[in-house]
Amino acid sequence: MAPDGPTVTRSTLRQQIADALRDEILSGRLTPGQEFTVKEIADGYGVSATPVREALVDLTAQGLLDSAQHRGFRVHEYSLADHRAMIEARSLVADGIFRGLAESAPQNPATFEALAGVRRRGEEAARAATAGDLNVLIGYDLRFWRELSALFGNPYLSDFFHRLRVQSWMYTVPHLRRAGELRGRLWAGHCELVDALTARDPRGAHAIIAAYNADSLALVERITGERTL
Structure with a gap:
């Protein structure tokens, strides 16, 4: 090969x-x-x-x-159950990051100024998602989350979160490529999430991610014809 x-x-x-x-x-x-x-x-x-x-x-x-x-x-071959577990782990880590960013804002306003750069990455990811361009989306999405998690200031957590994102894409990519037209079917809420974090609204950020996870899991379940308990 x-x-x-x-x-x-x-x-x-x-x-x-x-x-x-x-x-x-x-x-x-x-x-x-x-x-x-x-x-x-x-x-x-x-x-x-x-x-x-x-x-x-x-x-x-x-x-x-x-x-x-x-x-x-x-x-490696991941199952739908593995993917659900990844999503749960991602959610727990993301909630910790969101709370940490909101709490650190008064002491470190530069952290929230840095969100402007993360938002630009989110704009590119959102455009690719809306267009259904999976190849472009994956690159920008991974970079978006890597940069966002890095703002928390814990490289161990950031590396773990990045690994979960890669594993999640690894599971979903083969299924999404068999799904045909992806235009309008992929999550494009990156900028909405950054706006919630800029407004120091971890609850709003949590709600955005919860909806994203539910929609993404439902899409994969429809494509595969599988469901997990």
Whole structure:
């Protein structure tokens, strides 16, 4: 297998390979359950096996890959129940972030000034969502949430939240790509959320995310024909 990813240079090779393979997974070019070896990836990118193996181990630790004994690696397969659990975890983390941002505003107004930059990312994500452009949406959506969670000032929490976002997209992407036209069917409330946070309204932000989660889960359930208890 030779991925159609970007050309990889020698600098930060391990991270570049991991990022490229993550993009392959989120784009749907590497599908759930698909198996490959270190050699196949190394040959595809024209690099040695060592940084590839390191990158694959990193992605395994992040829950994106499984180590297939004697066969290499395979793309992890998440279930609808897994996805629901991810949404619940995301909601708990997001509520903590929203409350923290609201409480820190009087002491650190610069935090809320930084929301203007996050809002610009949200505008791009919202435009892509409205147009049904999944490829563009995923990139901007991940960046939007990464920058928003970073304002909380806890890199461990931000990294955990980003991992949940990636895993959620990893589950939904194959289903959304089978759903046909996505125009108007994807969440585009990024700016509405930033406006609620700028107004120091964590309850309003919670309501926006609760509606987003319910609508997103309902969409996946309609596409898959499955429901979780």
